Structures are given as structure tokens and as C-alpha cells.
Amino acid sequence: xxxxxxxxxxxxxxxxxxxxxxxxxxxxxxxxxxxxxxxxxxxxxxxxxxxxxxxxxxxxxxxxxxxxxxxxxxxxxxxxxxxxxxxxxxxxxxxxxxxxxxxxxxxx
Numbered sequence: 790x791x792x793x794x795x796x797x798x799x800x801x802x803x804x805x806x807x808x809x810x811x812x813x814x815x816x817x818x819x820x821x822x823x824x825x826x827x828x829x830x831x832x833x834x835x836x837x838x839x840x841x842x843x844x845x846x847x848x849x850x851x852x853x854x855x856x857x858x859x860x861x862x863x864x865x866x867x868x869x870x871x872x873x874x875x876x877x878x879x880x881x882x883x884x885x886x887x888x889x890x891x892x893x894x895x896x897x
Contacts, residue, residue: 804868807861811875814854818882821847848886854879 825844829836854875861872 801866802868803866804870805861805864805872807857807864808867808869808871808873808875811854811858811861811879812871814850814857815875815878815882818847818851818854818879821850822882822885844886844889848883848890851879851882851886855883 821843825836825840825847828840832840858872858875858879861867861875862869
């Protein structure tokens with residue numbers, strides 16, 4: 790009878806809590822971003838001031854998630870998958886908001 794090989798497991802390692810929070814924040818931030826894009830499309834580009842304020846709040850929300858992910862890399866004896874995902878998703882979204890802000894400033 791053949792024995793099944795057990796999967797490789799690193800003893801004592803867990804998932805980073807800050808990485809988990811960062812990834813959850815990234816998910817919410819992307820949902821808000823997509824909702825704002827849909828709302829702006831429905832309004833034919835003439836979204837209200839409230840939509841802009843929500844966008845700025847969401848940009849800071851994404852920046853907070855990226856900072857949490859960076860702190861997740863400082864934890865010891867954890868898996869670094871979730872902090873990596875969190876910093877990529879949050880950082881990319883923050884760069885998108887940053888570019889949209891400066892495109893809006895250039896138009897005005």
C-alpha cells in the first residue's frame with residue numbers, strides 16, 4: 790500500500806493578521822472604486838461632489854491598507870502571501886486614484 794505524501798507545512802507559521810486586514814481593506818476599496826466608476830458612468834461623467842469625496846476617502850483607505858501590508862512584512866514566523874497581495878492591490882489602487890486626481894487638476 791502506498792502512503793500519501795503529506796503537504797509541506799512550516800511549523801509554527803500562521804497567516805499575518807495585518808496582511809489579512811490589508812487584503813480585506815483592498816477588497817472593500819476596490820468594490821468602492823468600481824461602484825464609483827459605475828455611478829460616474831451612469832451620471833455621464835457629471836458625478837456629484839459627494840462622489841469625489843468618497844473617492845478621496847477611498848484613496849486614503851487604500852493607502853492605509855498598503856501601510857498595514859508593509860507592517861505585515863515586519864511580523865516574524867508568518868506567511869507573507871497576504872501582505873504581498875494587500876500591498877499590490879492597495880498600492881495599485883492608490884496609484885490609480887493619484888493619477889485620476891492629477892488628471893482632474895490638469896483639466897481645471
